[in-house]
Amino acid sequence: MAQYARTKGSIALITLTNPPVNALSAAVRKGITEAVARAFKDTRVKAVVLCGENGKFCGGADIREFAKAMSGPPLVPMIHAIEAGEKPVVAAIEEMALGGGLELALGCHYRVAHAKARLGLPEVTLGLLPAAGGTQRLPRLTGIPAALDLITTGRHISAQEALKLGIVDRVTEGNAVEAAVELALSVVGRPLAPRRLSNHATPLPADLDGVFEEVLVQVKRRARGAMAPVACAKAVRAAAELPYSRGLECERELMNTLFTSGQARALQYCFFAQRAAGKWSLPNGARWDNSRPRAVHTAGVIGLGTMGRGIAVCLVKAGISVVAVETEEKQLDSGRRAVRGMLERDAKRRGVTAPLHMITFTLSMQQLRDVDLVIEAVFEDMALKKSVFAELSRVCRPNALLCTNTSGLDVDELASVTDRPPLVVGMHFFAPAHVMKLLEVICGPRSSPETVATAMTLGKRLGKVSVAVGNCPGFVGNRMLKLYLDQAHFLLEEGASPEQVDQALEEFGFALGIFKVADLSGLDIGWRVRKAAGLIGPDVDPKFPSRHRQGRRYCPLPDLLCEQGRLGQKSGRGWYLYDSAGGKEARPDPAISSFLQEYRLRYGISARRITEQEVVERCVFVLANEGFRILEDGMAAAPEDIDMVYVFGYGWPRHRGGPMFHAAQVGLATVLQRLEFYHRQNPDIPHLQPSTLLRRLVGARSPPMQQWKQHIRSINSQL
């Protein structure tokens, strides 16, 4: 809808009305079309101001309508009618002008923005391009490099940056609608032709080819295999080389290919799944909208290793005062230096003062007596964590929340040593914690609704995507990761090389192959976990370690590497070779190739040729298969939650939606059939055996994801 009013005698005020973000639904487009025609016809009206209800200009096209058949007036002719009109139209941009919203504003003759407004063309993040003339008008206004940057990244910019780029004409700290009305009154009678962006020639950079080549390299590096950024760059190129009307045709053709693509469906699915993840619920009826989070003003962080440092930085940046605790002077000093350095670098980048006063460093747990919440980030050892939690019980005030950053230990067991199990919850951050977007919130069986609500809300305040998960070994993310990693190791035994596996996974779209990730994280982490799980011990023959342990196939390769001191990047050697300890550039290592050959020879394994298809299917389908088991066990509330864990925490390519979405897109029957095939070949790998839920869903003719839960016969759901 759009409301029409006349103000100051000669200004038509058209207000977009479609909460929560005034998206351009069919009804809104119809409303704008009619209101603009009315204003142009009304002889009392000399100029028009377009604004949005509730202080929000427009969040763009209505994404919910993309899955439906198109209805109502299309955007392109509607914006053209505004631009071609004989009365000046001014956009009053409050809070946001995104996607179609900014394209609408670019069709207006003038733009006024509130100082706090954000502008952008984020269509690329939804697998699309700005196809309401945005790829043609913006380059004519800002020039090619700036337009390419905005359109291929989809980044939001501030009103001040928009002013610098010439996207808006004025920025106001006051009321943007009033400022737009003033501007409209002042421009009545001025020629409009120079204000019509489609009339402009596109300013061209000296080295046009070079600019495009560089952008294509960048977009391919950022999202390998993603179609939309490449299409965006092509559309901008059309603005450089073709007249406006032909550029628009090119924009439309490119959009047609993207609009129906699987990638666009996956990215739009991610948009809604990310928002759905915040709407948690527990079996006891507690939900995101009926449980009040506690206010958190002060927090304690215990342990200043890699994780604790990142967590402390996140908290301080969110305006929370932190007390950081270490056990020894040396660790405290290096932690202090690292945290301060991170805060200072971040502040420098943003041109502000580093909030160093918000964090204190101490060796005394007693300093935690007044904090609202504590996040424990000590070494991954149950006995150690239990002793910390027991002490926290004694030190902290009785209503302080106690959170653990464990990556897989039993949160309820930790809660049991405290005087307050309902106030204990898991907050699993991902390294580096101040960068990675995922937060797994582990709801222990005794965590209270208020505790879960506080952890979920705190995650959001820290800029994370918080996903509520159940309390099982490895929770959701690491439980699945273990099996994915196992497949990768088995593939090495069978004949693949680390670089071959990584290349196949990177071609699939993963930011980094699994062996590069393992080197980055440190191979000793998994080694310690396997030792703690009893998989490595004195009964394992060091010369000829068994390939079967605890009743299933086991790959000793990573253990053998660790025994050689190859711990990954930190030791300069892991699955790859690095220039030095801590080096970043991974190079294939001939020593690994001979090591694998010797290993196969020793165990009588004849190497076979492994295809890219097998690498991807075994790694990716085993992830989804475990995802189905997680749903059956009631450890995740919905497939969307599992997907968001993988997209935000494990470098899963967003344009493939997530492992569960991908399985649905490939076809559940195909996934089942391929898993059966691989399981027949490897009967000693139980995780290749298709899960009961997958079989049941295929038996029910693969219903849509929203209906999967109806096929779960779980009795003990934790979510």
Ligand SMILES: CCC/C=C/C(=O)SCCNC(=O)CCNC(=O)[C@H](O)C(C)(C)COP(=O)([O-])OP(=O)([O-])OC[C@H]1O[C@@H](n2cnc3c(N)ncnc32)[C@H](O)[C@@H]1OP(=O)([O-])[O-]
């Ligand atoms: C020819 C076509 C060319 C044009 C293409 C486009 O314009 S493509 C579009 C280009 N535009 C974009 O890509 C912008 C996408 N939107 C955003 O980036 C953010 O939502 C925000 C910055 C606008 C507000 O952030 P925030 O943290 O304040 O709030 P929040 O994120 O939690 O959202 C609140 C509620 O609003 C909902 N909703 C939001 N936008 C849309 C929409 N366009 N549509 C429908 N719904 C939308 C959202 O689902 C949620 O609903 P729920 O869960 O309450 O039922």
